[in-house]
Amino acid sequence: xxxxxxxxxxxxxxxxxxxxxxxxxxxxxxxxxxxxxxxxxxxxxxxxxxxxxxxxxxxxxxxxxxxxxxxxxxxxxxxxxxxxxxxxxxxxxxxxxxxxxxxxxxxxxxxxxxxxxxxxxxxxxxxxxxxxxxxxxxxxxxxxxxxxxxxxxxxxxxxxxxxxxxxxxxxxxxxxxxxxxxxxxxxxxxxxxxxxxxxxxxxxxxxxxxxxxxxxxxxxxxxxxxxxxxxxxxxxxxxxxxxxxxxxxxxxxxxxxxxxxxxxxxxxxxxxxxxxxxxxxxxxxxxxxxxxxx
Amino acid sequence: xxxxxxxxxxxxxxxxxxxxxxxxxxxxxxxxxxxxxxxxxxxxxxxxxxxxxxxxxxxxxxxxxxxxxxxxxxxxxxxxxxxxxxxxxxxxxxxxxxxxxxxxxxxxxxxxxxxxxxxxxxxxxxxxxxxxxxxxxxxxxxxxxxxxxxxxxxxxxxxxxxxxxxxxxxxxxxxxxxxxxxxxxxxxxxxxxxxxxxxxxxxxxxxxxxxxxxxxxxxxxxxxxxxxxxxxxxxxxxxxxxxxxxxxxxxxxxxxxxxxxxxxxxxxxxxxxxxxxxxxxxxxxxxxxxxxxx
Numbered sequence: 001x002x003x004x005x006x007x008x009x010x011x012x013x014x015x016x017x018x019x020x021x022x023x024x025x026x027x028x029x030x031x032x033x034x035x036x037x038x039x040x041x042x043x044x045x046x047x048x049x050x051x052x053x054x055x056x057x058x059x060x061x062x063x064x065x066x067x068x069x070x071x072x073x074x075x076x077x078x079x080x081x082x083x084x085x086x087x088x089x090x091x092x093x094x095x096x097x098x099x100x101x102x103x104x105x106x107x108x109x110x111x112x113x114x115x116x117x118x119x120x121x122x123x124x125x126x127x128x129x130x131x132x133x134x135x136x137x138x139x140x141x142x143x144x145x146x147x148x149x150x151x152x153x154x155x156x157x158x159x160x161x162x163x164x165x166x167x168x169x170x171x172x173x174x175x176x177x178x179x180x181x182x183x184x185x186x187x188x189x190x191x192x193x194x195x196x197x198x199x200x201x202x203x204x205x206x207x208x209x210x211x212x213x214x215x216x217x218x219x220x221x222x223x224x225x226x227x228x229x230x231x232x233x234x235x236x237x238x239x240x241x242x243x244x245x246x247x248x249x250x251x252x253x254x255x256x257x258x259x260x261x262x263x264x265x266x267x268x269x270x271x272x273x274x275x276x277x278x279x280x281x282x283x284x285x286x287x288x289x290x291x292x293x294x
Numbered sequence: 295x296x297x298x299x300x301x302x303x304x305x306x307x308x309x310x311x312x313x314x315x316x317x318x319x320x321x322x323x324x325x326x327x328x329x330x331x332x333x334x335x336x337x338x339x340x341x342x343x344x345x346x347x348x349x350x351x352x353x354x355x356x357x358x359x360x361x362x363x364x365x366x367x368x369x370x371x372x373x374x375x376x377x378x379x380x381x382x383x384x385x386x387x388x389x390x391x392x393x394x395x396x397x398x399x400x401x402x403x404x405x406x407x408x409x410x411x412x413x414x415x416x417x418x419x420x421x422x423x424x425x426x427x428x429x430x431x432x433x434x435x436x437x438x439x440x441x442x443x444x445x446x447x448x449x450x451x452x453x454x455x456x457x458x459x460x461x462x463x464x465x466x467x468x469x470x471x472x473x474x475x476x477x478x479x480x481x482x483x484x485x486x487x488x489x490x491x492x493x494x495x496x497x498x499x500x501x502x503x504x505x506x507x508x509x510x511x512x513x514x515x516x517x518x519x520x521x522x523x524x525x526x527x528x529x530x531x532x533x534x535x536x537x538x539x540x541x542x543x544x545x546x547x548x549x550x551x552x553x554x555x556x557x558x559x560x561x562x563x564x565x566x567x568x569x570x571x572x573x574x575x576x577x578x579x580x581x582x583x584x585x586x587x588x
Contacts, residue, residue, distance in 0.1 A: 064560055123441040137526070139438050139445070146528020147417040148561045151433070156525035158518045158556055160454040160466055169558030170521070172454055224452045227464070228519075229526055231450035232431070234440020262452055264464030266358055267442045 002052040003291035004097075006045060007284040008061040008086070009104065010076035010131075013037070014281065015044040017052070018288035022115050026050075027284070037079055038089060045093060056098045057090055058290025060107035060283040063134070067101055067149025075167070098294040102145070104128075105152035107286025108241070109136025109143045114289050116278040117239035125235055126276070127154060129222065130197070130242035133175040136286075139233055155179070157225040161217065174225040178218035180244035187214040201247035215250040222251075223258025223273075230268050241276030296346040297585035298391075300339060301578040302355040302380070303398065304370035304425075307331070308575065309338040312352070312582035316409050320344075321578070331373055332383060339387060350392045351384055352584025354401035354577040357428070361395055361443025369461070392588040396439070398422075399446035401580025402535070403430025403437045408583050410572040411533035419529055420570070421448060422536035423516065424491070427469040430580075433527055449473070451519040455511065468519040472512035474538035481508040495541035509544040516545075517552025517567075524562050535570030 003018040011032050016024035026048045033040035045057075062074035070087025074080055091099050102110070105128070112118040112126040118138055127135040133155035137144040144151040155175035156168055166176035176182055180197030187200055192210040194200055203211035226238055245251070256273065263269050278285065297312040305326050310318035320342045327334035339351075356368035364381025368374055385393050396404070399422070406412040406420040412432055421429040427449035431438040438445040449469035450462055460470035470476055474491030481494055486504040488494055497505035520532055539545070550567065557563050572579065 123445075139433060140436070140440070142434070144433050144527065146434070146561075147530050148528055150559070150561045151417075151526070151528040153525045153528070153559065156559055156562070157451075157522040158454065160452065160457070163454070166558055170556045171558075172518075172556070173525075173558070224466075225522075228451040228522060231447045231467075232445070232523055232526065233438065234442055234445040234447070236441055262464040262466070264460055264462030264467070265444070265447065265450055267440075267444045268450070 001055045003056040003058070003288065004045060004048060004054055005284050005288035005291055006041060006057060006059045007287050008041065008059065008072065008074065009283065010062045010074055013040055013044055014284045015048045016284060016288065017048055018291050020292060022285060022288055022292060024284065024288055032077060034078060037077055038084070042093060045090070054094045054097045056291040056294040057094060058287040058294065059086060059090065059099065059101045060104050060287035061086065061101065063103045063105070063150055063153070065101065065103045065149045067145060070101055100290040100294050102286070102290055103149055103152065104283045105134045105136040106143050106145065107136070107283045107290070109138050109152065109286070110289040111278055111282040111286035112239050112276060113138050113143065115285065116282065117274060117276050118237060121237045123233060123235045124237040125154065125226070125229055127238060127240040128242035129179065129240055129245040131179060131181045133179050137233065154225055154229055157228050159221045159224045161221055174221050178221040183214045183218045186217065187211055197244045197247070201250070204250035205248060212250050215247055216254040219251045219254030220258045223255040224262055226273060227259055227262035227268065230263070230271050231265060234267055236270045236272065238271065238273040239276040240273065241278060241282055245275060295349045297350040297352070297582065298339060298342060298348055299578050299582035299585055300335060300351060300353045301581050302335065302353065302366065302368065303577065304356045304368055307334055307338055308578045309342045310578060310582065311342055312585050314586060316579060316582055316586060318578065318582055326371060328372060331371055332378070336387060339384070348388045348391045350585040350588040351388060352581040352588065353380060353384065353393065353395045354398050354581035355380065355395065357397045357399070357444055359395065359397045359443045361439060364395055394584040394588050396580070396584055397443055397446065398577045399428045399430040400437050400439065401430070401577045401584070403432050403446065403580070404583040405572055405576040405580035406533050406570060407432050407437065409579065410576065411568060411570050412531060415531045417527060417529045418531040419448065419520070419523055421532060421534040423473065423534055423539040424536035425473060425475045427473050431527065448519055448523055451522050453515045453518045455515055468515050472515040477508045477512045480511065481505055491538045491541070495544070498544035499542060506544055509541055510548040513545045513548030514552045517549040518556055520567060521553055521556035521562065524557070524565050525559055528561055530564045530566065532565065532567045533570040534567065535572060535576055539569060
């Protein structure tokens with residue numbers, strides 16, 4: 001029995017062979033192929049599969065996805081934005097294999113639930129805060145799928161603050177306020193001259209007032225969205241990964257303060273919010289879980 | 295096989311015998327007993343059970359609840375606010391019966407899913423908008439329970455607008471902005487002189503500008519909270535019951551406008567929000583579902 005994992009991210013593709021304990025071997029990563037992404041995926045899968053008889057393949061993909069249809073439409077991957085039948089194509093490559101698809105947020109939740117910060121948790125949230133804000137939900141012991149496979153879009157919870165237009169077409173989504181990219185944009189509109197989330201975090205740590213205000217704004221919005229989700233789902237454990245979540249106390253202080261302020265109900269007051277113990281590559285691990293459990 | 299349903303509401307208690315098609319017979323209702331609620335519940339159950347051999351009892355209760363512990367602590371029922379072991383007490387009355395407890399919002403979702411507006415829906419929300427704002431969640435075909443049985447607390451999603459303190463201890467919850475009681479309070483603080491949600495709706499229908507503004511504010515907040523929940527859960531169907539939801543176009547117009555404005559993601563744009571087809575008593579029907587399916 002050989003299981004493979006494939007991660008189709010907005011900026012990176014990765015594939016690996018998955019062991020039965022969800023650890024990975026033969027991991028290969030490439031930059032997301034903006035011209036012919038299918039060629040790049042096929043090559044990755046071929047290299048990691050080598051001459052093994054593949055029995056299961058798990059695919060994690062940037063959203064939105066159409067899981068019942070087996071189609072992905074990652075917003076940041078132009079050739080596939082209008083939909084690519086990834087399940088059908090992978091099945092054609094490996095006709096004997098079971099192929100399972102999930103959105104990256106659900107893969108994140110699977111990874112945290114099986115080997116990360118949500119082990120043993122029946123109701124929890126896994127978040128990623130980087131250029132965007134995404135996540136996945138563990139509810140009553142299962143990772144939620146949703147009607148079209150898009151459950152976990154915590155980045156599009158509406159939060160107080162400004163009514164910023166969001167890339168999704170809506171207004172005031174937490175992603176439009178609190179992602180790394182949104183925070184950089186906000187800080188630059190106020191005269192800060194850096195360009196990346198990492199620079200923003202460094203500037204905040206050094207005491208730059210605009211950078212500190214940007215991270216306070218982001219942390220507050222994240223804390224509010226987390227409280228909304230925790231009340232709705234009766235969840236007591238949230239783990240957060242992603243590059244912008246590494247911004248330290250200038251982000252986490254306001255985040256925890258907002259959680260403390262908005263968590264009124266008794267069952268929400270027990271909420272703990274912690275950094276994810278899984279580093280980069282959680283989506284690939286989660287795709288591996290899909291394959292091993294197929 | 296005889297199944298009973300018991301509904302412990304903030305203002306009313308009810309019990310009935312449940313048929314296998316979830317319809318109810320021998321329905322009895324009394325005002326919530328503020329002095330000795332257990333006496334009232336025992337009497338209700340005794341009357342509807344008569345001399346039948348009871349095999350299953352479903353209990354729906356106003357929250358918060360502790361379902362794993364079998365304890366309820368309805369906020370508006372003073373003698374039980376600190377917790378009452380309802381499951382143990384009912385079990386002592388009917389030692390041969392299976393006893394199941396759920397929060398009223400989960401009962402609402404069960405009722406809508408089996409016989410109401412969420413029939414055939416694998417991912418939906420049931421809301422009640424009355425003196426408070428509550429609800430229940432159908433996710434991947436099941437009604438969510440949550441860690442302590444409190445999943446579905448949509449009333450405590452944080453929304454933009456004012457940072458009103460909420461009875462839960464938090465701030466800016468949709469219940470603190472959009473419930474009948476909150477809307478009446480807001481209108482009165484601006485000079486309107488009525489006292490109930492029904493009067494407010496009547497005044498709005500007659501063109502009173504403060505009443506219209508109060509319902510616009512409530513509808514907008516409800517639409518925002520619904521969009522947040524729908525994005526998080528990948529849900530395309532929401533049904534709303536409860537007295538204040540009967541306020542007509544002055545509430546529903548702004549609600550639908552807010553949904554249209556905030557539903558940016560493709561999978562959320564297909565969202566439909568409709569009045570519940572079940573009238574009063576949905577919690578009792580849902581408690582009946584618990585019993586029949588026990």
